[in-house]
Amino acid sequence: MNIKSLFKICVSTLIFTLIMVLSCITAFTAVRVDIDKISSLKLQYKEDGNYVSSADVKIYRVADISEGARFTLSGDFSKYSIKINDLDSTGWKNAANTLDTYVKADDINHYDSKKTDSKGEVLFENLKTGLYLVRFETIKIGDITYKSDPVLISLPSLDDNNWIYDVNAYPKMSSEDEPGGGGNNSYIDVEVIKVWNDDGNKEKRPEKIEVELLKDGKVYDTVELDEDNYWRYEWKRLNKKYEWKVVEKTVPDGYTVEYSGNKTLLKITNSYIEDIPNTPPPKGEKPPDEPETPPETPPDTPNIPEVPIEEPPVPTGPMPPDEEVPPETPETPKEELPQTGMIQWPIPVFAALGLLVFGYGWYITFSKKDGKNDK
Numbered sequence: 041m042n043i044k045s046l047f048k049i050c051v052s053t054l055i056f057t058l059i060m061v062l063s064c065i066t067a068f069t070a071v072r073v074d075i076d077k078i079s080s081l082k083l084q085y086k087e088d089g090n091y092v093s094s095a096d097v098k099i100y101r102v103a104d105i106s107e108g109a110r111f112t113l114s115g116d117f118s119k120y121s122i123k124i125n126d127l128d129s130t131g132w133k134n135a136a137n138t139l140d141t142y143v144k145a146d147d148i149n150h151y152d153s154k155k156t157d158s159k160g161e162v163l164f165e166n167l168k169t170g171l172y173l174v175r176f177e178t179i180k181i182g183d184i185t186y187k188s189d190p191v192l193i194s195l196p197s198l199d200d201n202n203w204i205y206d207v208n209a210y211p212k213m214s215s216e217d218e219p220g221g222g223g224n225n226s227y228i229d230v231e232v233i234k235v236w237n238d239d240g241n242k243e244k245r246p247e248k249i250e251v252e253l254l255k256d257g258k259v260y261d262t263v264e265l266d267e268d269n270y271w272r273y274e275w276k277r278l279n280k281k282y283e284w285k286v287v288e289k290t291v292p293d294g295y296t297v298e299y300s301g302n303k304t305l306l307k308i309t310n311s312y313i314e315d316i317p318n319t320p321p322p323k324g325e326k327p328p329d330e331p332e333t334p335p336e337t338p339p340d341t342p343n344i345p346e347v348p349i350e351e352p353p354v355p356t357g358p359m360p361p362d363e364e365v366p367p368e369t370p371e372t373p374k375e376e377l378p379q380t381g382m383i384q385w386p387i388p389v390f391a392a393l394g395l396l397v398f399g400y401g402w403y404i405t406f407s408k409k410d411g412k413n414d415k
């Protein structure tokens with residue numbers, strides 16, 4: 041076989057490959073969200089093999105979804121400056137906690153509410169597409185108290201590159217066997233720390249901010265945070281039977297807000313944004329058990345940047361407890377699901393074109409050599 045024939049075979053193969061790649065791209069980009077399609081959400085609450093029945097579950101429609109799977113805060117939630125697109129699993133958890141905090145602080149009405157049945161299930165039907173906040177009301181059955189953190193779930197949800205409009209989710213639960221007595225264990229100290237995520241824009245910060253401490257959703261105390269107190273404050277001996285949260289009274293212009301933490305350490309993060317993108321949320325992933333511990337000696341202005349983790353584009357809710365995938369080691373990063381709008385398709389296209397150019401150059405070079413040899 042001479043060089044010219046071999047080159048023709050290579051070129052034909054590459055052209056065929058290029059056509060197939062472009063066909064796949066066309067097929068993928070054609071999958072859009074049908075924003076007018078009626079959806080449903082089925083939830084099951086189960087802890088340690090026990091179904092949690094007669095518990096109140098409330099859902100809140102917090103954002104609209106576009107055909108390109110981007111979220112925009114809507115209704116009662118449109119006034120808040122919260123990032124709800126392009127988040128990792130921790131970001132989605134914090135977004136759910138932030139929205140939940142405002143639900144309690146501003147007494148926002150739910151979209152729908154139902155009680156779990158004997159199998160711990162609850163079904164919400166005839167729902168509009170969008171992003172939903174799911175809140176499980178803590179319930180005590182006998183001596184055991186059952187809890188579940190708020191989660192964000194997208195309708196529809198993405199599964200194997202297909203949009204699922206009837207979603208099943210299994211929120212993670214926890215339980216506590218309430219001991220008798222009281223004593224020192226009845227009180228906790230709660231600290232709030234303010235984090236500025238605004239590298240290069242420090243001059244945009246206000247001189248101080250006001251933070252409200254909420255006791256079961258009601259304002260209990262108000263404090264000021266500034267550089268003089270290292271943007272932090274601690275309340276002593278608060279009764280731990282209540283839920284304590286903090287809310288920033290006024291979010292600075294040009295910043296988003298995020299609330300995170302645990303029972304004793306509450307973090308308020310303000311992130312400076314030059315351009316606010318609207319993206320969709322993640323799956324209900326399992327977040328770290330504890331937030332970062334503040335340094336022994338507080339810095340002038342705590343600034344704890346978080347490294348973004350690649351995640352699926354929309355939150356689909358936790359998997360069934362029996363089907364949870366074990367966590368992967370740090371050395372083996374989780375493969376990311378395709379994100380709507382990501383510019384990855386040019387990679388195989390340009391790779392194929394590069395091979396064509398290389399093949400052509402190779403052909404010209406050896407053609408000239410053959411010509412010289414013929415002479």
